[in-house]
Amino acid sequence: MKKKNLIYGQSGGVTSVINASAYGAIVAALEEAEIENVYAGINGINGVLEEKLIDLTKETKDEIEKIPYTPGAIFGSCRKKLKTEEDFRRLFEVFEAHNIGYFLYNGGNDSMETVHRIALKAREYGYPLKAIGIPKTVDNDLMHTDHCPGYGSAAKYTAISILEATKDLIAMHGDSTQVFIMESMGRYAGWLAASAALAGLNGGTAPQIILLPEVPFDEEKFLSKVEETIVRDGYCSVVVAEALKDSSGNYISTEAYKDAFGNVQLGKIGIYIQKIVRQKLGRKVHTALPDYLQRSSRHIASLTDWREAIEVGAAAVKYAVKDGLSDVMVSIVRDNDYPYLKHYSPVELNGVASAVKYLPEEFIAENGFGVTEKFIEYARPLINGEAPVIYLRGIPVYAKLKRVFVEKKLKG
């Protein structure tokens, strides 16, 4: 049997460890006797459609070893949705032209939908393809996995950032700033905002208020809670999820427009919350919007998350080649909370694609302004340990790939 080639691609918003998954997948594929060549699509599926594939067998081992130390998406990401029959036809033309037998796609909900559709089309077209989804999202909102690679690191950044900023607030509150607000990414689910509570793990000051998208925002109740907190503690530290909604289900965020996947782009809710606290309570407020910093902060990635990100990449190759699976995603199954134990398992993409896992009720504090101990137990192992960083001149060192392109075989 003629050996087949593999394409790995990255899609959706990046995480600080998506390249760790790239590394896991690439190294496993390069070691795999069944695989001839290992390619990466530039900007995910867009690169495949445009035949922009780079040949990873041409990279030096030293640079490949630096890939998991590099934030961003080293091969470029995309927000492309495959919609037309023409798109699919073109995709499989490229697959055929380059003898592709394995397609690994690394992304979140929308990207899992893409892999699922490709797997279905392969069946329809009778094309022998093993298509596997590698999970990745700081939002932690994928179904049928205990958690998502990328979440632990963004959670660690979130918790440490609010811990440090709250120390600043505590220092200043005597005669200056009394309220600090930090906006959190996380899309429609509250997982990432909730992770701010991990700031309290060593007895430190966690934010006194977390505004979750799962809890309808009640301005009056919120302002009372802020005032009550200032009276009690002298200051109030707040984390607010970007997708905060009112009781009618409308986003409170001041900027809302749709991206290529039809998702609303959220953000700037922190500015809105600052305005009402300042205007209605007359308190001095500082507000941080970390934005991309929250999902790209490789310098403070979780060791647990980083290792798992590498491992899910490697597991995807095993599922495709050794187990002959397709149309599945690598999921993380938790075996024990503490000490933390887990294993990996394939789950059907059908149940994962485009669904959203919200923060369950048992993780939300009764008063709606925080999380439960159960959430802390769930989240704490995920931020454990510090992923190594290579520093030179005080600045992290990243992989610099040669990016040797595979010769195009098709027109257009």
Place this chain on the structure above:
Amino acid sequence: MKKKNLIYGQSGGVTSVINASAYGAIVAALEEAEIENVYAGINGINGVLEEKLIDLTKETKDEIEKIPYTPGAIFGSCRKKLKTEEDFRRLFEVFEAHNIGYFLYNGGNDSMETVHRIALKAREYGYPLKAIGIPKTVDNDLMHTDHCPGYGSAAKYTAISILEATKDLIAMHGDSTQVFIMESMGRYAGWLAASAALAGLNGGTAPQIILLPEVPFDEEKFLSKVEETIVRDGYCSVVVAEALKDSSGNYISTEAYKDAFGNVQLGKIGIYIQKIVRQKLGRKVHTALPDYLQRSSRHIASLTDWREAIEVGAAAVKYAVKDGLSDVMVSIVRDNDYPYLKHYSPVELNGVASAVKYLPEEFIAENGFGVTEKFIEYARPLINGEAPVIYLRGIPVYAKLKRVFVEKKLKG
């Protein structure tokens, strides 16, 4: 001769290493045979006025050793300005009641003004006081010192954050975000915004545009530069100083009101820049406002900065006790750029207080959108090395002081 007591206080906006200076000063003072007791004023000068002093001889050595690992201002900071004769009378009453012979004050421009005034009043009142300023500011805008403790760490945070976020932007720009904007603190001077250029030290992608407060903002020129950059590179990463001004010298920032020192509170300029890029160029933009995160990020503090912060604290004790100086600030004198060498030296507070050191012309790129190689040579040693962090459960561990208050001896 009866031994005297020492008061250490913190003032102004915090840095991630102001507690390293506290540690240096406290440990040096505790070791000093000439000093009886070592006190800290809670919330700087406010605590002294209110006789809220804590006795550091009552803390355990283990907790004192954790002080330099702790962000914020461990004794609380303040924005108090001594204005009235009544304030000064009260202050010296407290000094007298508690047998204070040494006063160390850790802060920026305004705080150095406070120390200077106290030193002058001591002379006027004939009170034997050694008053020493310990520099601290992420703004790096103090005169007569090569740089300020706190700057190197905030600069390291700024450079690493923009480096990581630009990796994110590069990953996304294919069919999504093309412009990333990060706002920088730094008050009226461009030192901190300029430090973003250090992201390029290892050949990585530094922001293509840095908007400095020393260069009047020309909207048309800026937008052309952004567009030209996107056409050339596909994306554009921008760092903007909070105090950006137009050609008439007006702040462009959308929120401007004065704090207790009469300083304008700046911020949200990033939102303004985002708006014009989006509206006038029609590009998809993401914006980060790190705010307090920029000056509190102890988890990524510079080792060079951290050590210097400790050392300036210790030097202050030496100046006061061994050298019998007063009305001076500890300054850092650079002896060599590379390899970096420096020593400490006392400078008269008169020349430091309330003055501002701006980014000199030789550090600003000719096109006004960045810095020169000379600036890089100046700034690079300051971010070198990574200050140690104690992690437990994935979260930093900070000092927890007992805070044993000194018995009050005065009324009110």
